[in-house]
Amino acid sequence: MTERIVLAYSGGLDTSVAIGWIGEATGAEVIAVAVDVGQGGESLEDIRQRALGCGAVEAYVADARDEFANEYAMPTLKANALYQGHYPLVSAISRPVIVKHLVKAAREFGATTVAHGCTGKGNDQVRFEVGIQTLGPDLKCIAPVRDLALTRDKAIAYAEAHNLPIETTKKNPYSIDQNVWGRAVETGYLEDIWNAPTKDIYDYTATPDFPPAPDEVIISFHQGVPVAIDGVKVSPLHAIQELNRRAGAQGVGRIDVVEDRLVGIKSREIYEAPGAMALITAHKHLEDITLEREQARFKATVSQRWAELVYDGQWFSPLKRSLDAFIEDTQKYVSGDIRMTLHGGQAIVNGRRSETSLYDFDLATYDTGDTFDQSQAKGFIELWGMSSKVASTRDQRVQGL
Ligand code: ARG
Numbered sequence: 346m347t348e349r350i351v352l353a354y355s356g357g358l359d360t361s362v363a364i365g366w367i368g369e370a371t372g373a374e375v376i377a378v379a380v381d382v383g384q385g386g387e388s389l390e391d392i393r394q395r396a397l398g399c400g401a402v403e404a405y406v407a408d409a410r411d412e413f414a415n416e417y418a419m420p421t422l423k424a425n426a427l428y429q430g431h432y433p434l435v436s437a438i439s440r441p442v443i444v445k446h447l448v449k450a451a452r453e454f455g456a457t458t459v460a461h462g463c464t465g466k467g468n469d470q471v472r473f474e475v476g477i478q479t480l481g482p483d484l485k486c487i488a489p490v491r492d493l494a495l496t497r498d499k500a501i502a503y504a505e506a507h508n509l510p511i512e513t514t515k516k517n518p519y520s521i522d523q524n525v526w527g528r529a530v531e532t533g534y535l536e537d538i539w540n541a542p543t544k545d546i547y548d549y550t551a552t553p554d555f556p557p558a559p560d561e562v563i564i565s566f567h568q569g570v571p572v573a574i575d576g577v578k579v580s581p582l583h584a585i586q587e588l589n590r591r592a593g594a595q596g597v598g599r600i601d602v603v604e605d606r607l608v609g610i611k612s613r614e615i616y617e618a619p620g621a622m623a624l625i626t627a628h629k630h631l632e633d634i635t636l637e638r639e640q641a642r643f644k645a646t647v648s649q650r651w652a653e654l655v656y657d658g659q660w661f662s663p664l665k666r667s668l669d670a671f672i673e674d675t676q677k678y679v680s681g682d683i684r685m686t687l688h689g690g691q692a693i694v695n696g697r698r699s700e701t702s703l704y705d706f707d708l709a710t711y712d713t714g715d716t717f718d719q720s721q722a723k724g725f726i727e728l729w730g731m732s733s734k735v736a737s738t739r740d741q742r743v744q745g746l
Pocket of ligand 1: 434437469520522531
């Protein structure tokens, strides 16, 4: 039987050419796998037809938008995960859901190998291959761009020579990856890290120079997940989409960073994630009133480690799973409403309410009616400072010797 390879297919030039390229290099039949994670653009049916037109023997297409929002974006929100304090893991969380579908398609169509279109310089090759190794340990991986010398120039020449149903003239100097959680833009003019991004780079956000009137929004959460916007019930996917629209119109969620890739390279990235950043901001503020202090402090360190694991392609790892269990436990009381103003590129929280809040007005107030016994503070401070005081007395004694 002819060997079969499933290919992660985007519908773009490189992966369209990869169908025939892989076939010629390996003699295998290629099955194209396209997964909708809310990247917009063409319909899955158009993508399926193109894959078949480019020589795929089968095309597997999946609308994974809700799956992505529920099982990948929501855990990221619950973690308030920002790699290096900035990046809400847009591409990093889409790879594992694509991997799931690749492995599923490999099983369905009897393939032995999985192929993806990543280069050898980025994080995504790691995320695909580590994910595939974990979910399908018997499957092999190949990357035509990296392993079969498929360069962009060769791809254009191949597409033209074979009359493939794909445009080869559209010139985009940037490498773009997008889904409903956000958009990542890199390469070209941006590789000079002193160059400011030009307005044409952005698509999910409007330039906040002349912003429209401020937009006030109330986001309601239940156990860490958004369930309503301005009182209207929403699914996680709808919440992200609605806030992409409203926060995007106010220029919220633009990020310009130089980040540390797993492969040891520092790279310039422009992200826009209006919905993700508005949600993370709101969620964090709700945690501020619903998490106990020590739990909140510890969660911040867990969240950082979680973001690093996910960035580094360890979505399916045991440690990530254990951290998920911790994070899930912290979300039990993260329910309530956050009111925020979206304006001029910022999402600023100005009100919060929750049935499970730990904020106690009577303890906090400086007005009459205060229930906090201030006399207890004096003894507490003495004991709290005791160990430092003892050490400092020792230091002074030793220095005086
Ligand atoms: N640097 C980001 C990450 O590793 C984004 C990568 C996006 N890929 C792309 N082809 N633009 O998660």
